[in-house]
Amino acid sequence: MAEVVLRDVCKRYGSYNAVDNVNLTIRDKEFLVLVGPSGCGKSTTLRMIAGLEDISDGTIAIGDQTVNDLPPRDRDIAMVFQNYALYQHMTVYDNLAFGLRNRKVSEDIIKTEIDRAVDILGLRDLLKRKPRELSGGQQQRVALGRCIVRNAKVFLFDEPLSNLDAKLRAHMRLELKRLHRRVETTAVYVTHDQVEAMTLGDRVVVMNNSRIEQVGTPWEIYSRPSTRFVASFIGSPAMNFLDGKVKRNGSGYHIHAPGGAFHVSNESARGLVGQDGRDVIVGLRPEHIRLHDSKTDNALHGRVELTEQLGAEQLVEVIAEGARIMVSRVEAERELKPGTPVYLTVEPGQLRYFDQATEQALA
């Protein structure tokens, strides 16, 4: 129902920049996820949109209205907090009704709205209970219900699943996705969990050190990370980074890395044009690496250090000339003893290169 636009938004605490020059447009009905390590400024950004924190610099607009000086109550937003922030002394019904009663909505309409929300969330039997009589998942649903009944322009989520256990978290993640499809509203979702970010977001914003590192669809973020930080933050297990050297070689390039060299054809190495002779950081995703027992062309040579059996697959740590390389998706039944020599290959198109100094992607 509304677009949210952040223009040059800053948040300063004394001389510390908690949020530094953030520019972001959240499209109407989009589910946008802010993800980053703790202290990166994602929650502060969200709280500035909510009006719970002052904006030090820049403007925030919701719909076509600048909201910098509007108190939270006038911004027409609803928010789900990490610890749910339910009113513990009120029944579930009163919790859901509180925001509407404050806006002088008639009890008839309140009842209709609550009925609708309760059906969506399956809270029918819990209306007379108090929050402390509910499980974590149920409390979270009540908090969601509080948003739904409000028909707010924008939904804000501040790490809503992080207090739930792993199983419930996976379940609620799906529910949230289903919910967003049913209640089409602009949503901003803050999390430090990259799985939540990837699965929930129409677009994902990766933040680090008070700044935005990259904005894009989950696939863009995963396949074309714009910085080394994004590459390392998204994906599990994390991307491997090796020091490499670019050498031009006829029609293509050679990348010299610990344990060997890759030949990369011209087409699949757009980022390396003009980088001849330079030192770069080579990024290899563990899931893209294939493990060979015998010597292969274009491969890094190393020895198995450790294996982790996950049942469906194995994670293998390989040491190549002192560099640690994590390899995932190795067949579970394959026997790899520590010390076994192995050869690692990667499809050239799946390699990523980063500048050693700026850590920006070369592409």
Added chain:
Amino acid sequence: MIGERLSFQIGLILPSVLVLLLFQVVPIFIGTDASFRRWSLYDPDKTWVGLEHYRYVLSDTNFLFTVLPNTFLLIVASVGLSLALGMAVALLLHRGIAAQRLVQTVVLLPLMIGPVIASTMMRWTFNDQFGVVNAFLGWLGLGQPAWLADRWYAFGVIVFTDVWIWTPWFALLLLAGLKSLPKEPFEAAALDAAGRWRIFTHITVPMLRPVIGVCVVIRAIDCFRTFDQVWLLTGGGPARSTEVFSIYVFMEAFQNLNFARGSAAAVIGTLIIMVAGLALYALINRFMDVSR
């Protein structure tokens, strides 16, 4: 090994147990025993008279229709007013005001002044000839009542003094309570468009209820025993009209030197306050299971 540990523990608590026994428990027994005997300085036989003194006290119209109503009126007025004022001060300090530390210290001053000194101060403040209150009223061209010579004026001064002394205590405890509340429900309420008053009535007070409850119970029981303020301001006068429970007991025992009758009144008071206290506590306990 355990014996050594046990004896060490006993050694630790023994001193306080002895003091408690000697100065609290034994006097309670002596006093209770006295209340069943004829026990006054001019009659040293200490004859057992059973419930005679209880019958006297419970049929004393002064005790029933002046002392008890006064005592409960004082409790309701003093606890109610200092709770309300203390809450206001706590909210103000919690929100943050200019010169916070200075104000906080000034507000707490009454707590550091003994009730005797505070009461003496108030007696002079409200003195009908030399008091600052009447001087001020005269300057405004208003009437200058003899504050301590009229029953309800005098009672008002007593309540005022008690509120003056105890408001900081409420403010301090409620402020601590406010500071310990989680902030998210308040943020949620701000997003839910609740105004200040609605946040106060629907979020703050319910969440603070356990603290408020404990404060009220402690203060109400304590207020039942009020002595200094009343004794110094009015001495129970004019004409015993502002007498409260403790003054009644003191008068019977140490002015009339009828220890037995005083003891009987004290025992009756203890029973009243036990029942009232437990009832109050049970009442408040029903609201206790509220927050978090």
